[in-house]
Amino acid sequence: MSRIYEALQRADLERKAAHENEVEQDAEPVVVHNIEPPLPVKSNVVLESIAEHQWNPSMDSFPTLADRGAGVEQFRGLRSRMFQLRYESPLKTILVSSGLPAEGKTFVTANLAMSLARNNVNNILVIDADLRRPTLHTLLGAPGSPGLSEYLAGTAELNDILQRNRGPKTVDASSGHNVSNLMFIPAGKCSDNSSELLANHRIEKMIATLSPHFDWILIDSPPVLAVTDAVDIATAADGILLVARGGSTPFNVAQRTQAAFRNSRILGFVLNDVKDASRRGSYAYYYGGPEASDGASQRKDKRS
Ligand SMILES: Nc1ncnc2c1ncn2[C@@H]1O[C@H](COP(=O)(O)OP(=O)(O)OP(=O)(O)O)[C@@H](O)[C@H]1O
Numbered sequence: 001m002s003r004i005y006e007a008l009q010r011a012d013l014e015r016k017a018a019h020e021n022e023v024e025q026d027a028e029p030v031v032v033h034n035i036e037p038p039l040p041v042k043s044n045v046v047l048e049s050i051a052e053h054q055w056n057p058s059m060d061s062f063p064t065l066a067d068r069g070a071g072v073e074q075f076r077g078l079r080s081r082m083f084q085l086r087y088e089s090p091l092k093t094i095l096v097s098s099g100l101p102a103e104g105k106t107f108v109t110a111n112l113a114m115s116l117a118r119n120n121v122n123n124i125l126v127i128d129a130d131l132r133r134p135t136l137h138t139l140l141g142a143p144g145s146p147g148l149s150e151y152l153a154g155t156a157e158l159n160d161i162l163q164r165n166r167g168p169k170t171v172d173a174s175s176g177h178n179v180s181n182l183m184f185i186p187a188g189k190c191s192d193n194s195s196e197l198l199a200n201h202r203i204e205k206m207i208a209t210l211s212p213h214f215d216w217i218l219i220d221s222p223p224v225l226a227v228t229d230a231v232d233i234a235t236a237a238d239g240i241l242l243v244a245r246g247g248s249t250p251f252n253v254a255q256r257t258q259a260a261f262r263n264s265r266i267l268g269f270v271l272n273d274v275k276d277a278s279r280r281g282s283y284a285y286y287y288g289g290p291e292a293s294d295g296a297s298q299r300k301d302k303r304s
């Protein structure tokens with residue numbers, strides 16, 4: 001009798017426990033956790049609140065900071081050409097690329113950006129997308145991080161990576177102009193997975209978000225025949241400006257570079273650093289359509 005009673009009591013307790021469990025489960029709201037963590041990056045940009053740093057550009061690398069001279073004139077010519085091309089079809093975001101290292105991509109990007117900023121009341125943005133060997137911040141004398149790497153990795157927001165020069169001290173020593181309309185996104189900390197970061201199309205979304213705030217956006221990039229990063233970035237650009245170095249870039253390298261961007265709008269070649277100082281001054285920049293990559297026949301010297 002007592003054993004049956006005990007069994008019944010046990011069964012009753014188990015039933016109650018099971019019921020309580022059910023009630024508890026019913027009462028508990030079902031939480032479905034988001035498998036994809038939300039992006040930590042806000043997409044809004046407030047230009048008024050971006051960080052200001054005292055830039056200290058190296059004057060050797062910025063002939064466009066001078067009042068006059070061959071460098072100023074030639075970059076003016078290149079700038080005019082960009083405006084002409086914009087009349088032909090919409091053009092705002094320009095990727096500057098070349099086949100090999102040390103052909104002058106960073107030099108051309110930085111000086112064209114400076115030339116545009118000095119000419120323009122609107123905002124100009126220059127981005128260092130060479131995540132492997134970034135140097136644009138060195139030319140500007142600006143902090144190199146946080147930057148694009150951190151944004152693409154999701155650890156920084158757009159407003160954290162944008163910077164401008166702090167006034168009232170002047171960047172443009174000759175004219176007293178602070179070029180406060182020039183903004184800069186450095187490359188950030190170099191990482192091993194820069195290819196993956198650039199291939200995930202996040203840069204396209206970034207440019208789309210930034211675009212309404214700027215009149216021109218210039219992007220520096222690594223050499224395309226060494227790594228394919230620039231081809232990935234090209235999807236975010238309206239046009240590609242190619243650089244070849246006078247007396248250094250072989251013709252077949254220029255051809256292969258052009259071929260690497262066959263799916264993009266190639267704006268032309270800048271033939272950089274042509275040494276003919278007696279007639280043209282220390283710097284010489286030429287440009288022409290992509291068909292002009294065979295050199296002198298179709299290239300134009302803007303000072304002639
Ligand atoms: N027209 C020029 N006149 C004088 N020096 C130049 C000129 N163009 C580039 N240089 C110098 O040549 C060197 C290489 O230029 P730059 O860094 O712009 O090349 P790059 O193509 O960006 O190289 P990388 O592929 O390694 O990033 C730099 O020291 C730069 O100052």
Ligand SMILES: [Mg+2]
Pocket residue numbers: 105106107130135220221
């Ligand atoms: Mg460079």
